[in-house]
Amino acid sequence: MSAAFTLWNKQMVKSLRNQMEMSGMLIQPILWVVLFGVGMGSLLGPSMPGGEDFYITFMLPGIIALTASGGAIGGGATWLHERLQGIVKEYLAAPIPRMSILMGNALSIVTKGLIQSVVILIVGILVGANLSSNPLGWLGALLLVSGFTLGFAGMALSMASSTDNTGAYHAMIMLLNLPLLFLSNALYPLQTMPTWMRVGALINPTTYVVTGLRYMLINNGAELAQVDGIPLWLCFLAIAIFVIAGMWLAYSTFKRSLQ
Amino acid sequence: MSEPSRKNLAVEAKGLVKRFGEDVLAVDGVDLAIQANTIYALLGPNGAGKTTTINILTTLLEPTEGWAKVAGFNVLEQANEVRKSIGVTFQETILDDELTGKQALDYHARLYRMGKEERQAKIAELLALVELEEAANRQVSTYSGGMKRRLELIRGLMTEPKVLFLDEPTLGLDPQSRARIGDYIVELKEQRGMSVLLTTHYMDEAEKLSDKVAIIDHGKILIQGTPSELVEQMGADVITITGHGNQDAFVAKVNDLACCETITTGNGILQIGVDSGSRRLVEIISIANNEGYVVDDISVAKPSLGDVFLKYTGRQFRD
Secondary structure, three states: OHHHHHHHHHHHHHHHHOHHHHHHHHHHHHHHHHHHHHHHHHHHHHHOOOOHHHHHHHHHHHHHHHHHHHHHHHHHHHHHHHHHHOHHHHHHOOOOOHHHHHHHHHHHHHHHHHHHHHHHHHHHHHOOOOEOOOHHHHHHHHHHHHHHHHHHHHHHHHHHHHOOOHHHHHHHHHHHHHHHHHOOOOOOOHHHOOHHHHHHHHOOHHHHHHHHHHHHHEOOHHHHHHOOOOOHHHHHHHHHHHHHHHHHHHHHHHHHHOO | OOOOOHHHEEEEEEEEEEEEOOOEEEEEEEEEEEEOOOEEEEEOOOOOOHHHHHHHHOOOOOOOEEEEEEOOEEOOOOHHHHHHHEEEEOOOOOOOOOOEHHHHHHHHHHHOOOOHHHHHHHHHHHHHHOOOHHHOOOEHHHOOHHHHHHHHHHHHHOOOOOEEEEEOOOOOOOHHHHHHHHHHHHHHHHHHOOEEEEEOOOHHHHHHHOOEEEEEEOOEEEEEEOHHHHHHOOOOEEEEEEEEEOHHHHHHHHHHOOOEEEEEEEOOEEEEEEOOHHHHHHHHHHHHHHHOEEEEEEEEEOOOHHHHHHHHHOOOOOO
């Protein structure tokens, strides 16, 4: 585990030193909340039960999930770059477990995702989202986001291990990313979807992170979350499975790429 | 030379084979026995299997067949022990541009669980060895190619490896930097007792640095020995000819001469090892005239490792 920590530390130092990466990382979620949230909110808000602020509150968990998956995609691209450059060889020749190489990368993705999530929440409050002030709720929410990011990072690292082509990686990961966002309850509630879509949304981990965040982050969020019929414990269970599946996938693909 | 004792082998390999998929046979039955505290150079054209061999020995790749031991440990069953015993410089320059030289060394040593004080002492010592102290706190992106290579060399030394693998350590460097790195490598062997396996594109370098040289092509080791052993078997002088015309008849006639020990044809270049270049030159030209072979260029020189290389691989080294 100390090797994973060392590699995490190295990735973070590299990112912090890269001003372009840092400013993009911080500004992008702000733009999402302000442009998409406020825009959609003023379009849909008046027709909604809680008024204009309702939609921002409703979709904030979705923006967090989207940003987290975007971070994981970026992390996968970094990993692909390190593989193609040969940087990974330095780690492979070192007496450290193969899994710790992946974990170091995945953990740095999670760390950046958490920083972005906090930025989104703060900007959300500023533009009027109705968030809970319960610290336990925030803690649980950040835990759930970490799990979701880790699982998605596993999928991205797996794809970045299975190809040597940057274009192919981005094409594949975008193909995965699109339904992960839109085939979920992130932007619209489950019950308005046709049945086939609802089935898709129910096997999508995004639905569980979004629902869990609604439970824990939003004032009287249980009311909002329960309409989809998913209990909070199931959110944690689903994300735990996603983490294990994602990292296992990354590990087995990475191992295969070393043959 | 006496039979090497197996205990003293830095690298030992038997029947190494590496296949990629169905079609590519990168390494085809390589045997190695590299004595501890020696410098061993693998020479071969691009795609000969040098890097794949190094990747197997450094535990990055698993061999399809055969086995190998490094510092006495099996690369498959005791991979972690092998990793603790080796230092590696890969063919590509692999450094994080965003880190400083010092950080690159420090993170590397942390992966090997070296303590903080030990790391700091080692970093200072090695930076001094390759004269990089002044650049130590600068980002690697500001380094020249030679500085990067020197930094990578000492990164491989941070953990005091018993066996050092250097894949093209001087590729693309100017002659001055090459000479400098060559000096460091000899120093490592002589003063720190390290064993070094290196690959290089530079014949003069291999000849100067290494105790033993192996020529590898198509995944097979064609010949190995000390540089002087290999060079001596070429004859006292080498006459190198390029030309056109009835080459086969010319070659056949030359081969009939008792004086001529070797003849190679590759890329239209003929190489004739002879007992005395100045004495045989006239004789060979007259054979060419008689057999209808037109000589475009002819030269006489003392044989070098490059001639040995050409003889065994049929290719000029820079191909």
